[in-house]
Amino acid sequence: MPGVGIWRTKSVEQSIADTDEPDTRLRRELTAKDLTVFGVAVVIGAGIFTLTARTAGNVAGPSISLAFVLAAIACGLAALCYAEFASTVPVAGSAYTFSYATFGEFVAWIIGWDLILEFALAAAVVSKGWSLYLGNVLGFSGSTTAHLGPIDFDWGSLIIVGGITIVLAIGTKVSSRVSAVITAIKIAVVLLVITVGVFYIKKENYAPYIPPAEGNESAAHGVHQTLFSFLSGADGSSYGWYGLLAAASLVFFAFIGFDVVATTAEETKDPQKALPRGILGSLAIVTVLYVAVTLVLTGMVKYTDLKTGSPLVGDSSATLATAFEAHGITWAQTAINFGGLAGLTTVVMVMMLGQTRVLFAMSRDGLVPRGLAKTGKKGTPVRITLFVGAVVALLAAFFPMGTLEEMVNIGTLFAFVLVCIGVVILRRTRPDLPRGFRVPLVPLVPILAVLACGWLMLNLSVETWIRFLVWMALGVVVYLAYGRRKSVLGQRLAAQAQAAPPEEENIPELVQR
Numbered sequence: 001m002p003g004v005g006i007w008r009t010k011s012v013e014q015s016i017a018d019t020d021e022p023d024t025r026l027r028r029e030l031t032a033k034d035l036t037v038f039g040v041a042v043v044i045g046a047g048i049f050t051l052t053a054r055t056a057g058n059v060a061g062p063s064i065s066l067a068f069v070l071a072a073i074a075c076g077l078a079a080l081c082y083a084e085f086a087s088t089v090p091v092a093g094s095a096y097t098f099s100y101a102t103f104g105e106f107v108a109w110i111i112g113w114d115l116i117l118e119f120a121l122a123a124a125v126v127s128k129g130w131s132l133y134l135g136n137v138l139g140f141s142g143s144t145t146a147h148l149g150p151i152d153f154d155w156g157s158l159i160i161v162g163g164i165t166i167v168l169a170i171g172t173k174v175s176s177r178v179s180a181v182i183t184a185i186k187i188a189v190v191l192l193v194i195t196v197g198v199f200y201i202k203k204e205n206y207a208p209y210i211p212p213a214e215g216n217e218s219a220a221h222g223v224h225q226t227l228f229s230f231l232s233g234a235d236g237s238s239y240g241w242y243g244l245l246a247a248a249s250l251v252f253f254a255f256i257g258f259d260v261v262a263t264t265a266e267e268t269k270d271p272q273k274a275l276p277r278g279i280l281g282s283l284a285i286v287t288v289l290y291v292a293v294t295l296v297l298t299g300m301v302k303y304t305d306l307k308t309g310s311p312l313v314g315d316s317s318a319t320l321a322t323a324f325e326a327h328g329i330t331w332a333q334t335a336i337n338f339g340g341l342a343g344l345t346t347v348v349m350v351m352m353l354g355q356t357r358v359l360f361a362m363s364r365d366g367l368v369p370r371g372l373a374k375t376g377k378k379g380t381p382v383r384i385t386l387f388v389g390a391v392v393a394l395l396a397a398f399f400p401m402g403t404l405e406e407m408v409n410i411g412t413l414f415a416f417v418l419v420c421i422g423v424v425i426l427r428r429t430r431p432d433l434p435r436g437f438r439v440p441l442v443p444l445v446p447i448l449a450v451l452a453c454g455w456l457m458l459n460l461s462v463e464t465w466i467r468f469l470v471w472m473a474l475g476v477v478v479y480l481a482y483g484r485r486k487s488v489l490g491q492r493l494a495a496q497a498q499a500a501p502p503e504e505e506n507i508p509e510l511v512q513r
Contacts, residue, residue, distance in 0.1 A: 007104035007105070008105050009104050019091055026379050027171075028266070032274035038282070038350050044289065053319050055247050056297060059250065062303055064251070065291050067247035068251050068287070068290045071255060075258070076280075078452075080445055081423045081439055086279065087437045088433050088435045093112070093357065094115065094357070095259070095262070096108055096361055103422065111418055113472070117471055122351045122408045127348050132144075134341060161392050170378070179346045194289075200300045210241065213242060255287075258279055262279065300324075300326070312326055356388050366490075367487060410460050410468045417453050420453070424446050
């Protein structure tokens with residue numbers, strides 16, 4: 001029986017049945033290959049060109065490759081849980097839909113509100129990064145920002161968001177084809193970098209693989225320090241085992257985005273098989289690429305040369321191009337600029353796709369205006385796509401993102417935790433459901449995933465936690481003021497209660513039974 005009030009749950013059967021509503025039906029046309037492309041497209045971004053070198057130089061040294069393996073393991077544990085849920089509940093909405101079936105409407109709203117923050121803000125932040133790469137390619141000194149009096153207007157980010165909005169409005173299959181072409185370009189750049197860099201590797205650069213720990217004089221304090229440091233009083237250190245674990249927390253965010261694949265469940269031809277393959281396949285591909293890049297990077301130059309303040313880096317941060325410039329390979333900067341431009345294009349596309357599908361599911365359930373869920377002739381939610389495009393364009397063009405990037409990370413990890421717990425709950429409450437994929441060793445694997453994600457969340461700053469809690473509190477207000485009253489499930493249950501005979505009339509029948 002579904003719960004009452006804010007804890008009412010929407011059955012898996014009802015969620016699947018709602019996908020057949022004529023006015024809000026999505027077209028099933030994606031395959032496992034399409035989903036794998038989406039996963040690789042959103043995960044392989046500018047991080048592979050910038051995050052790897054910066055973290056190797058300042059935090060982990062050559063052990064950055066092991067940090068990526070540890071992060072991939074943590075991410076893989078969560079991916080297993082996503083694969084089971086997505087194959088069991090092949091409905092748009094990802095963690096939002098999964099939570100509705102296990103935790104109830106209120107938690108589903110909270111996670112949906114959280115995903116809105118994750119996807120919309122991520123798309124805006126990445127589009128601003130795209131504009132920087134565009135500026136480098138065009139020779140604008142990395143800036144496509146125009147100054148309109150006191151207002152800064154980033155026209156580069158507006159171009160990419162506008163173009164992607166049009167592609168998404170045309171159809172998901174077209175988005176997949178465009179994404180596949182661009183993804184092929186950026187993977188080719190990554191493979192080129194790896195192939196060339198291999199010839200400049202020196203074994204002595206890998207020693208020591210885990211450098212001795214050093215005190216971190218620049219450690220943040222107050223609300224800028226990590227929650228772990230705030231609770232434990234530890235300042236942390238660079239390098240050593242602490243540095244390795246800290247690096248794993250940092251590079252974990254290079255994997256963020258594979259969960260977007262689950263938002264396309266309703267548009268997949270054979271979701272029970274295709275979704276697990278798409279989620280796990282894309283994760284495996286990007287892990288191999290990340291580890292290969294880090295091995296090449298730290299083999300080409302000594303990790304101390306990648307540290308901020310070194311003669312090679314100066315006051316800026318090291319990038320993948322830094323290692324190539326040290327060997328006089330000047331064309332690498334151009335290749336990396338084009339690779340970053342292509343990489344961020346697909347990241348923005350898939351993040352916006354995920355945002356539209358989560359909002360579509362919430363709209364169909366009435367928690368946000370149902371009129372937004374109407375699909376066009378091609379089976380795509382055009383209204384929501386245009387709305388999301390406008391919001392992301394506004395954020396990207398006029399607002400500086402700054403430290404708000406970390407809010408994307410905490411939102412993602414929070415979703416991971418709920419999905420992992422939800423797998424255990426649904427196994428116990430609905431063991432009868434057909435599952436195209438089953439997480440092995442339940443509940444051990446989900447518990448390990450929750451612990452891994454919890455550790456990574458502890459490594460986020462206190463101010464990020466404060467902002468996250470404020471956003472969640474705002475979400476509670478919106479739900480109580482609108483979503484709770486307009487909920488389709490709530491109205492359906494209320495109508496059933498009114499149609500049922502009074503309890504007094506049922507007493508003789510119950511006694512007779």
